[in-house]
Amino acid sequence: MMAPTSRLGVITRRIPLSRPQCQSRPKVITSPAQTRPYTQHLSKPVQIYRSTSTDPYLNLSIEHHLLQRSHPDSTILFLYTNRPSVVIGRNQNPWVEVNMRRLRVGLPTSSSPYAEEDFYGRPHANVKTIPVSLVRRRSGGGTVFHDAGNTNWSVICPPAVFDRDRHAEMVVRALRRLGVADVRVNERHDIVRDLDVPYVGRRAVKVSGSAYKLTRTRSLHHGTCLLRSKNLGHISELLHSPAEDLIKARGVESVRSPIGNVGVGGEEFADAVVGEFQRMYGGESTGGGVVVGEEEALAMEDVVKGLRELTSPEWIYGQTPQFTFSTHPTEDDPRERPSKWRLMSHKFRAHFTVRHGVIQSAKLSGLRYRNPDAGGSPDEILSKALVNQRIHHIKDWRTTLQQASSRIVDVNDLGEWLNDAFGLQTPGIKGDLSVADATVEMLAQTEVGRYLSKNTD
Amino acid sequence: MASIARCLRVARPAVFSAIVSAPRTIGARSFSVTATNAIRKYTKEHEWIDLSADKKTGVLGISEYAAKALGDIVYVELPAEGKEVTAGDAIGAVESVKSAADINAPISCKITQVNLALEEKPGTVNQVPEDDSHGGGWIAKVQVTEQGLKDFDNLMDSTAYEEFTAAEGEH
Numbered sequence: 001m002m003a004p005t006s007r008l009g010v011i012t013r014r015i016p017l018s019r020p021q022c023q024s025r026p027k028v029i030t031s032p033a034q035t036r037p038y039t040q041h042l043s044k045p046v047q048i049y050r051s052t053s054t055d056p057y058l059n060l061s062i063e064h065h066l067l068q069r070s071h072p073d074s075t076i077l078f079l080y081t082n083r084p085s086v087v088i089g090r091n092q093n094p095w096v097e098v099n100m101r102r103l104r105v106g107l108p109t110s111s112s113p114y115a116e117e118d119f120y121g122r123p124h125a126n127v128k129t130i131p132v133s134l135v136r137r138r139s140g141g142g143t144v145f146h147d148a149g150n151t152n153w154s155v156i157c158p159p160a161v162f163d164r165d166r167h168a169e170m171v172v173r174a175l176r177r178l179g180v181a182d183v184r185v186n187e188r189h190d191i192v193r194d195l196d197v198p199y200v201g202r203r204a205v206k207v208s209g210s211a212y213k214l215t216r217t218r219s220l221h222h223g224t225c226l227l228r229s230k231n232l233g234h235i236s237e238l239l240h241s242p243a244e245d246l247i248k249a250r251g252v253e254s255v256r257s258p259i260g261n262v263g264v265g266g267e268e269f270a271d272a273v274v275g276e277f278q279r280m281y282g283g284e285s286t287g288g289g290v291v292v293g294e295e296e297a298l299a300m301e302d303v304v305k306g307l308r309e310l311t312s313p314e315w316i317y318g319q320t321p322q323f324t325f326s327t328h329p330t331e332d333d334p335r336e337r338p339s340k341w342r343l344m345s346h347k348f349r350a351h352f353t354v355r356h357g358v359i360q361s362a363k364l365s366g367l368r369y370r371n372p373d374a375g376g377s378p379d380e381i382l383s384k385a386l387v388n389q390r391i392h393h394i395k396d397w398r399t400t401l402q403q404a405s406s407r408i409v410d411v412n413d414l415g416e417w418l419n420d421a422f423g424l425q426t427p428g429i430k431g432d433l434s435v436a437d438a439t440v441e442m443l444a445q446t447e448v449g450r451y452l453s454k455n456t457d
Numbered sequence: 458m459a460s461i462a463r464c465l466r467v468a469r470p471a472v473f474s475a476i477v478s479a480p481r482t483i484g485a486r487s488f489s490v491t492a493t494n495a496i497r498k499y500t501k502e503h504e505w506i507d508l509s510a511d512k513k514t515g516v517l518g519i520s521e522y523a524a525k526a527l528g529d530i531v532y533v534e535l536p537a538e539g540k541e542v543t544a545g546d547a548i549g550a551v552e553s554v555k556s557a558a559d560i561n562a563p564i565s566c567k568i569t570q571v572n573l574a575l576e577e578k579p580g581t582v583n584q585v586p587e588d589d590s591h592g593g594g595w596i597a598k599v600q601v602t603e604q605g606l607k608d609f610d611n612l613m614d615s616t617a618y619e620e621f622t623a624a625e626g627e628h
Contacts, residue, residue: 089555
């Protein structure tokens, strides 16, 4: 859930390094005279920050702000933990990577022995759930899952010393110091644990994934670290799109790996990473790091600017590289389509080319029409009318099809079929929401979302 | 393009002064270079740009050195056509091995055309990064502004760039 944001006044505090683990947060200094924004440190050679926010969009925006505004020769460590979120890479396709309906159903806030959703995919009334935020980050790489049992670490440094393994190795050393001996960096620059599984033998499970962003003057390496996530059993459902077999996307596809927890506490892990970072770069004078609160971050104009970009549906969905959606094997995408998608008449075919969320070309055929001979080919008229539709703004494909051609006989079946494929809300649950609307609505339920709508540009 | 290789580093002061002083003479000389050939120059961030003989248009891309250092390029995020940019602006990005690396405008210019073929075949940038012909790894064609011409004067020619990358590789 959201971190408390009602702290007034201050914000720059330092955490003593060797604090007993899992204690309450350090006392807040409330005298306004001592209020100094965390940005006062941006010119120091070594900087360490920890965010108290659990908002994934805000934390990534603070990180981006540090990347852009810190001194080009400085080296920075930033640590943060997010509420449940699925984070896709810069050049990925959410319709391929993510089950959007499952994200909206959400995850139980406490472990429950019962199923979280009923037969219709609606959350059970007696299970408290939190929806999973969908985030597109600015760095490359594949899709990862974050929650309270996962701590993210991020190192920003001059490109001169950039090395894809250097800071993953730093985290490995931190984990070993905490007694997790079986960790190493693999050839994909991920951190894995080599576990001995009975009857299976040695098996590597991924505990941390890496991604990088390189700008003209700076390089950023950030990674996840699954510590004690309670949601490992749900991650696969969240990361399997219903339509992955129908879509061929340009850009980057995720590589699936078995995952595991390392089993240490968040504070413990953060302290150990800070310790290793200081062994590499010094900066002991910074103590355990500067605490960055939600409120002070939102007071930075640049952070808010980045935040607006990151939360906009045009970034999350509109940045998607070109893809084709096809009900049948094509020359470009010859995969056999699974039978679960053969709900319609066997004659039915659909092929869309979608660029940045906008339908560039559509070709539908095999549909039944009322008055099929009344002027022009009905398939062509329908296909033409779908061009330029922005799929992330479609609220209900039944309505979209109806508007494109009023003569389709099976308009409801076809519309629901497309609603399923493109991850729209199960109709009837809560009005008609496009995937973009759903993202906006989910954001509006959060502190950061409320702040953004209150302070519009 | 950011510096990316393990050992890439911001130029040492000695190298720096070489770059700053070199373009002046080259810039002056360029007027007498054969009119039909484009002139190619490089940025410290490893972009190249060809300036046409009439100095009105250009073609840009990322250098062979950078393409090698980046590793397998899996996606090229192309600039927006029609966009006017100043030198150093991020105009696009290439993704390789989980890294999104900005492509920066080497000079002030207006993007007139982008190499759409790279979206489908991003590996072209690894194969022929400095090829400005059809099927090559060039990123964009541009219209050069007055400021752009001045920016161009401050870039490195191929000899200076070679020295620059050799110095980076030493570390």
